[in-house]
Amino acid sequence: MDQFLGYVRPDGQVGVRNHLLVLSATGLTGPTGRRISQALPGAVFVAMPYDGGLLGEDRDAQICTLIGFGVNPNVGAVLMIGGNPPKLDHLAKEMSKSGKPIVSISMDECDHDAITLTERSIRAGAKLMLEISKLRRVSCPLSKLFLGLECGRSDPSSGLVSNPMLGLMADRIVDEGGKAVFGETTEWLGAEHLLAKRGATPAIEQAILDAVLDNENRAIAAGLDLTGENPGPTNIAGGLSTIEEKSLGNIAKSGSRPIQSVLKYAEAPATQGLHAMHAATYAPESISGFTASGANLILFTTGQGNSFVNLISPTIKISANPDTEARVKEQLDFTCPDVFSGEVSLEDAAPRFLELIIDVASGSKTWGEVLGEGEEVVSRFGGSL
DSSP states (O other), X not given: OOEEEEEEOTTSOEXXXXXXXXXXXXXXXXXXXXXXXXXXXXXXXXXXXXXXXXXXXXXXXXXXXXXXXXXXXXXXXXEEEESOHHHHHHHHHHHHTTOSOEEEEETGGGTTOHHHHHHHHHHHHHHHHXXXXXXXXXXXXXXXXXXXXXXXXXXXHIIIIIHHHHHHHHHHHHHTTOEEEEOOGGGGTTTHHHHHTTBSSHHHXXXXXXXXXXXXXHHHHTTOOOTTTXXXXXXXXXXXXXXXXXXXXXXXXXXXXXXXXXXXTTOOOSSSEEEXXXXXXXXXXXXXXXXXXXXXXXXXXXXXXXXXXXXXXXXXXXXXXXXXXXXXXGGXXXXXXXXXXXXXXXXXXXXXXXXXHHHHHXXXXXXXXXXXXXXXXXXXXXXXX
């Protein structure tokens, strides 16, 4: 039976990394948080540039996302700073339910002195890093993997090979009892009826159709013509001609298993299995939504080349385009142009990809990690007061 080596968390989740997360929960403390993280080699730093004035969906999504980053199983401990004590208290309380160590320090506690905040936080962060360094990887079943499935700068090789490859991996992990999530709602357009047929219940079927209609209506209300916007110029140059063509390739990432729910942005799934996330198509926002929902590993296909990777969850980049493989070797973790050319079948190449997934989940670095890439980008839904 295939297994990987991961970090078992107190709440039963399993991380494939063991990060100290330095989290600036409010915009006022972003520069301070960056200084703190630079003094703690190996820490990952996430800054929320907003705080006061967020309304409704924006406010709820921000809180959900920040909590999600903190409880993601790849995070061993959290050092959180900010300029809003009640907000920090709420976030720390929710994150603490995971059982991992959480330290929260506000500007108010430091007499609004960023230098004092820096000093106290570096001391606290150093103690947290020492504490989590004592954790060890253990053998874990594939059911503990939660895959986030993404594509970017797609071309025909994406829809024909790379995305179906992700579909095979999603099916495998779901069959093992794990989880997978896909999103990019606009890129269901024209293929949403195929996804809806896979809804586990009539309510989920309708939720899939409603999500696509919601994006269509928002585009119409904004006067946005999707022609030339999606597919974008890079997609068109690569050979994709319509949103329907792009969508058929996109949904191939989801595999073939029943869809158990339609999640809000950054919402954690309540069950194992395959889930859809009604969220932005733009990769940085989309993947951060997956990570906040608990995904511990990201699989990201590209046709033309796309260097973006997630910060908290390692991102395995895959392409089947032989020209792209030749151009961006140090940005692609897995290539299969032999499948695109027909020399090797998708099914025959799949075990090689699964082997890489297990290897990365067990600690081997991706190119993105080696090169220090990685970012978290939280979606916005409206203006601020």
